[in-house]
Amino acid sequence: MSTRNDDIIARMLHHRASTLDGGEPVPAPIAMASVYMLPGTIDVPHQYGRFSNPTWDALEESLSILEDAESVAFPSGMAAIASVFTAHLSAGDRVLLPSDGYWTTRAYAEKYIRPHGIEIDYCPTGEYGARDLSGFAMVYIETPSNPGLDICDIAEIAARAKSAGALVVVDNTTMTPLGQRPLDLGADIVLASDTKHVSGHSDVLSGHIASRNSALIGPIREWRKFFGAIPSPFDTWLVYRGLKTLDVRFDRMCATAETIANRLADHPKIAAIRFPGLETHPAHALARRQMTRFGSVLGLTFSDAATAERFIAESRFIVPATSFGGVHTSAERRARWGDQVAEGYVRLSIGCEPADALWSDFASVLNAL
Structure with missing residues (x-):
């Protein structure tokens, strides 16, 4: 799998350059345009800024190589x-969501999906393997779950869901295609918050x-066009x-996370890891079996909220912030949400700091708690 990932990364990095003529910029330009030339015909690559953009094209082509599937960019994970x-999803459908996954997904489904006659059921990520999937139109998986980091078997669940006639959607935000490849494991759709x-x-x-199914990606691209949920060219760039x-970032972060996790596991001030x-x-x-890396989130x-807050506040190399996946190590006490x-x-969330410097900081704080 790592050899395949290496080939994917190399092809992604060289894709644009392989299409260029002499004198063209190697990096993709930022196309700040809402209108395009339409001289007597609309049969051209770009017509209007809500429909498409050359900078979106560059990003989506790179993502498509990374995912080995057609990709569509959005202004946020949500x-x-x-x-x-x-x-x-349509009226009368049932969707299964993880009860321990990203809270905003559930909040959106309850407020904006359920009122349209769509039934929403919940299941903890670790219990998906035992859940009867009959009658569902969509089975939505998040593994590892955020924030509890529980795991379920994507291939096994996808096989059973498809046998039951359900669409299988996987939120792969915590792992990226370099750490886990849900489409290879049988998922119909994979999505991620690239904010991370x-x-x-x-x-x-x-x-x-x-x-990898054009019949599934087409309506999604059309929804973006009509709803106007489009990324700005600069953000896309x-x-x-x-x-x-x-x-290189993900490799460093995952390697450091493994080192730090093993050291934290032996520290008496950590009640559980x-x-x-x-x-x-x-x-x-x-x-x-399922993941090519173990991720960068621990x-x-x-023992209590106050001790947790002290650990975050007194660590020199922790940014107290929500979200994860940035170059700076960050942390937050999730019960407050x-x-x-x-x-x-x-x-x-482990960042790109040198592992020994990070551990020295953590150990100093932990020993003083």
Whole structure:
């Protein structure tokens, strides 16, 4: 799998250059345009700024190589999620969502999807394998779950869901296509918040959807066009630029996360630790089969909220912020948002800092708690 990922990254990095003539810019330009020349015909690549944009094209072509599937860019991860629900659910349908996944997905579904006659059921990520999937139009998976980092078997669930006639959608935000490839495991649609690892610098909101089925991707692209949920050219360019270094950033972050997780696991001030790369994770064996990396997000449980907040506040190399996947290590106590986790639970997102410097900082704070 790593050899395949290496080939994908190399092809993605050289794709644009391979299409250029002499004198053309190697980086994709930012096309700040709402209108295009239409001299006597509309049969041209670009007609209007809400329909398409050359900078979107550059990003989507790169994402399509990365996903090995047609991709559509959105101005946020939630815009991507909304497009899947709106384009592929109708009155009378049932959708299964993870009860322990990203809270905003559930909130959106309850407020804007359920009122249209769509039934919403919930299941903890770790129990998807035992759930009867009969009667569902869509089975929505998030693995590892955010923020609890529980895992379910994508291939097994996708096979059963498809047998039951359901569309299988996977939120792959925490892993990226370099750490886990849901489409290879049988998913129909994969989506992600590219605000996190893909753009990687905590300076832009973005998302994308990918599918190898044109009948599924077409309505999503059309929804973006009519609804106007479109990314700005400049934001798109920022994501395009960030994508070029995803491989080296993600590799560094995942390697450091493994090092830090193993050291934290032995520290007496940590009441519990959740990380797919640790043998103590209940689904570690599945993680080894399903994921090519273990990710850069750790779940730490401290004895109480005050201790958790002290760890975050007193660490020199932790940015106290929501979201994850940036070059700076960040953390937050997730119970303050209402997530069903312990009051002392901290979602720790490892950045690109040198591992030993990061550990020295953590150890100093932990020893003083």
